[in-house]
Amino acid sequence: MPRAPEIRPPENPWPLWLRVDRVSSSHREGGIRRWCVSTKSFEGNDKGTVKRLHCLEVEWVKKDGRFIPLEKVNSDFALDADLVLLALGFIGPGKDPLAEALRLERDARSNIAVDGYHMTSTTGIFSAGDMARGQSLVVRAAADGVQAADDINAYLRP
Numbered sequence: 001m002p003r004a005p006e007i008r009p010p011e012n013p014w015p016l017w018l019r020v021d022r023v024s025s026s027h028r029e030g031g032i033r034r035w036c037v038s039t040k041s042f043e044g045n046d047k048g049t050v051k052r053l054h055c056l057e058v059e060w061v062k063k064d065g066r067f068i069p070l071e072k073v074n075s076d077f078a079l080d081a082d083l084v085l086l087a088l089g090f091i092g093p094g095k096d097p098l099a100e101a102l103r104l105e106r107d108a109r110s111n112i113a114v115d116g117y118h119m120t121s122t123t124g125i126f127s128a129g130d131m132a133r134g135q136s137l138v139v140r141a142a143a144d145g146v147q148a149a150d151d152i153n154a155y156l157r158p
């Protein structure tokens with residue numbers, strides 16, 4: 001008699017998205033996909049052409065409620081390359097002359113560092129939305145803006 005299927009708790013309970021290891025037709029054409037790899041440097045020839053990537057493996061560990069990549073000891077390796085395409089997504093606010101002039105400090109993720117009241121490291125200067133939170137959603141940016149306006153109001157009218 002066939003055994004009843006084992007019922008396991010879902011790895012991604014609602015409302016989290018399912019983790020799907022998607023393989024598209026382009027992936028099937030070839031190539032090796034590697035995850036949890038951090039590129040530390042590029043090596044090129046004297047013509048300025050990239051020849052090699054120096055990488056190491058990382059492990060995602062939860063720290064202070066968020067996942068951060070931790071470099072694995074002795075996991076470094078090199079990959080030969082003649083073309084590198086960077087697909088990094090949002091890697092933090094760019095260098096902004098205004099932020100530089102105001103000497104606004106950055107947090108560990110290179111966003112503008114703010115305290116619990118949206119105030120930056122420079123007294124009287126506030127930041128909200130993607131600049132302070134990192135890439136997110138319109139609704140979060142709008143909510144941040146409303147909250148920051150409240151905080152600014154409280155700062156101006158103590």
Ligand SMILES: Cc1cc2nc3c(=O)[nH]c(=O)nc-3n(C[C@H](O)[C@H](O)[C@H](O)COP(=O)(O)OP(=O)(O)OC[C@H]3O[C@@H](n4cnc5c(N)ncnc54)[C@H](O)[C@@H]3O)c2cc1C
Pocket residue numbers: 096098128129130131135136137138139141
């Ligand atoms: C390609 C893309 C697709 C996205 N799709 C979605 C989506 O489908 N749904 C969703 O919810 N979110 C989406 N987002 C994210 C969403 O757009 C952002 O989270 C949101 O716009 C952040 O709002 P913000 O006000 O913090 O920043 P921004 O919308 O970036 O506004 C900042 C403003 O400040 C201005 N500025 C910058 N420097 C100065 C300066 N020195 N002086 C004066 N003005 C300045 C800029 O010109 C800009 O207008 C997407 C983002 C991108 C890049």
